[in-house]
Amino acid sequence: MSLNKTLVDMNYLLKEAPREQHFITGAQAMAEAVKRASCDMAIAYPITPQSEVMHLVGDIYAQGHIKEYYRAEEELGTMSAIAGAARGGVRMFTATSGPGLLRGLEAIVSWPGHRIPCVLGVLTRVVNAPLSIQPDNIEMAYLMHSGIVMLHAENQQDTFDMTLAAFAITEKVDVYIPVSVSTEGFFVTHAKGYVDMMSDELAFTECDPYKAPVPAMDNEVPPARIQRDAPVQKSNFMSYLIHSVWQQEIWDCNKRAMKYIYEYLDGPIEVTNPNAKVMLVASGCAAAQAREANRYAEEEGLDVGFVKVRAIRPFPTDELNAALAGAECVIVPEHNIIGWLSKEVKAAIPNGGIVVEGPRVYGGMTLPVELIMTEIYDALGMDSLVLQA
Amino acid sequence: MSLNYMIPASKFKRYLPKDYVELVDYGPFGKEYSEVGTKNMGKYKELVEEHPMCSGCWMAYYIKIIFAALPNPEDTVTIGTAGCGRLAISQAAVPFIYGNYGDQNAMASGITRAFRLRFPDKQKDVITIAGDGGMMDIGFSMTMHAWFRGEKFTTIMLDNEVYGNTGGQESGMSVRGAVLKMSPKGKNFGKMPAMQLAITAGCVYVVKMSPTNINKAAKAIRRAIFAARELGPTFIHAYTSCNIEYSIPTPDVFRDAKEKEKGRFAFEEFMTDEAKELFTVVEAKKKKKVS
Numbered sequence: 002m003s004l005n006k007t008l009v010d011m012n013y014l015l016k017e018a019p020r021e022q023h024f025i026t027g028a029q030a031m032a033e034a035v036k037r038a039s040c041d042m043a044i045a046y047p048i049t050p051q052s053e054v055m056h057l058v059g060d061i062y063a064q065g066h067i068k069e070y071y072r073a074e075e076e077l078g079t080m081s082a083i084a085g086a087a088r089g090g091v092r093m094f095t096a097t098s099g100p101g102l103l104r105g106l107e108a109i110v111s112w113p114g115h116r117i118p119c120v121l122g123v124l125t126r127v128v129n130a131p132l133s134i135q136p137d138n139i140e141m142a143y144l145m146h147s148g149i150v151m152l153h154a155e156n157q158q159d160t161f162d163m164t165l166a167a168f169a170i171t172e173k174v175d176v177y178i179p180v181s182v183s184t185e186g187f188f189v190t191h192a193k194g195y196v197d198m199m200s201d202e203l204a205f206t207e208c209d210p211y212k213a214p215v216p217a218m219d220n221e222v223p224p225a226r227i228q229r230d231a232p233v234q235k236s237n238f239m240s241y242l243i244h245s246v247w248q249q250e251i252w253d254c255n256k257r258a259m260k261y262i263y264e265y266l267d268g269p270i271e272v273t274n275p276n277a278k279v280m281l282v283a284s285g286c287a288a289a290q291a292r293e294a295n296r297y298a299e300e301e302g303l304d305v306g307f308v309k310v311r312a313i314r315p316f317p318t319d320e321l322n323a324a325l326a327g328a329e330c331v332i333v334p335e336h337n338i339i340g341w342l343s344k345e346v347k348a349a350i351p352n353g354g355i356v357v358e359g360p361r362v363y364g365g366m367t368l369p370v371e372l373i374m375t376e377i378y379d380a381l382g383m384d385s386l387v388l389q390a
Numbered sequence: 391m392s393l394n395y396m397i398p399a400s401k402f403k404r405y406l407p408k409d410y411v412e413l414v415d416y417g418p419f420g421k422e423y424s425e426v427g428t429k430n431m432g433k434y435k436e437l438v439e440e441h442p443m444c445s446g447c448w449m450a451y452y453i454k455i456i457f458a459a460l461p462n463p464e465d466t467v468t469i470g471t472a473g474c475g476r477l478a479i480s481q482a483a484v485p486f487i488y489g490n491y492g493d494q495n496a497m498a499s500g501i502t503r504a505f506r507l508r509f510p511d512k513q514k515d516v517i518t519i520a521g522d523g524g525m526m527d528i529g530f531s532m533t534m535h536a537w538f539r540g541e542k543f544t545t546i547m548l549d550n551e552v553y554g555n556t557g558g559q560e561s562g563m564s565v566r567g568a569v570l571k572m573s574p575k576g577k578n579f580g581k582m583p584a585m586q587l588a589i590t591a592g593c594v595y596v597v598k599m600s601p602t603n604i605n606k607a608a609k610a611i612r613r614a615i616f617a618a619r620e621l622g623p624t625f626i627h628a629y630t631s632c633n634i635e636y637s638i639p640t641p642d643v644f645r646d647a648k649e650k651e652k653g654r655f656a657f658e659e660f661m662t663d664e665a666k667e668l669f670t671v672v673e674a675k676k677k678k679k680v681s
Binding site (some may be wrong): 041042044068069071073074075077078079081082083084085088089090091093096108111138165203210218221222223325 | 396467491502535
């Protein structure tokens, strides 16, 4: 680190270091986290308008918080260069959005298999067509089967804390796969919120590329990789076997990330009123709206509870089962047309039939609390029009 | 540590594979180029021995030259992509990264910068080796932009003028009129001007050749690596025929390479003034050492 920072471990940084309140955008919150992460290198590619994050990361590079930064040719070039640099033993960050994520996806989905530790910001945006540049988190569905660890931030504070935690989680020896932090474009990235941050004179302990299940490919650490054979590339039984056990390990790594999600982020879910008859389950911005709907319901004396899902991968199956055990109806509001979260929740619980797949908005629409309230009233067999009046 | 990291503890040595031990004892690691290199091929344990390439494959022959020419094999990383070449490159006793389709120069940009951050006083050579499809078609943008950015590593294109590994489809480097898969009526545009593109994009040393002369080929490879260390991107465009897809009988592979040398793969070498100056210094040192 070129600036004189005090290096501390992630537990101190997240839980003990004194914090001050700032009023900043989600994009600023993500960049502020990168500033405190002892990140060695960041590679950027523009995607307007969501990716202000990488402009801000460029600024903190210019200020000396990051050692290396450049604008790549496009997202596949960005994500491939990340894979190269991480193999060279440095701590990496990039951020992208919707179509950019999909353009880089070939490289991104190979990161876990290549054992690339890095942090990926996903500032969600519609995937065309027809053209829209608005927030919609459908692109997260494409990441869900890649092996990558996925966190979903509700607001600016989450964005800051999750991004910092992601740098620690990705380099854990028993994880060592990438971690993505998603949050909704515009709603969080461009809107200001209160974020409690520690001093930027503190930073996370620097990357140790030898504390790794697959050490950096720098010709420095034994055993030497002077192999004669790359069996994975051969069309024989060994290649099937190697691919299969390797991928099993990737998904086990993904599961093992859960204990660090507990350690740094207080677990993969947050539950309010767990024994309610009607439960709301949501992630990201939809969680903010569901939280508000839950507050309305509480004011109206309705038997409603709320689960915010922080971790999409590993998916908190056990935790959700415990939180939803007494529910007779589960409402899953989302910011995408396909309802990836509701499908996950349905598959996770034994009585998936109680899941209401919606309400959903997409293409950039906001998610009015009233839409969620209507589902609550329906679930409780109430006449929503009368009650709303 | 780069040399020491591969030398096993004496007590452990007998448990290691014979091939590994022989590479450490009789391979080129840490040795003067005059002791090993292309001139002594056959007299030391080479970095590429067995490989699964087709009989008579000119590409496999050139890959053996690449590895024999390395100035610093114990501190070299190679990066490749899908294609015939990686089948032999992955058999070399040098760390190899098999990336995604055509992304070798993007990946090399990342790892080269990482090495320079972590080892500012140490030379680690990064070389991308890929075919004409990987370099000039699917990887075109990443190849060109790495050059425009001035990334300091060496790019070697194994040009067999066809997608050999996927069964003989037209590539951007196939000649006009070539009847191949996906160009059933003959290719309707000519070879992409790879050498000119490299020069325009800022490569400081560029060679086009049909590597019929082993020492000449090795000299170009070494020059490309030396210039990349100090000055900027370098590029070698080598003809490495596909005797299968172009139906060249095995005994005629060398004759074909010689013919191409008289035609579109006539030796051309471009270097900037700085590169020329560098080679004068590097090669003078070498001569002094020999004398």
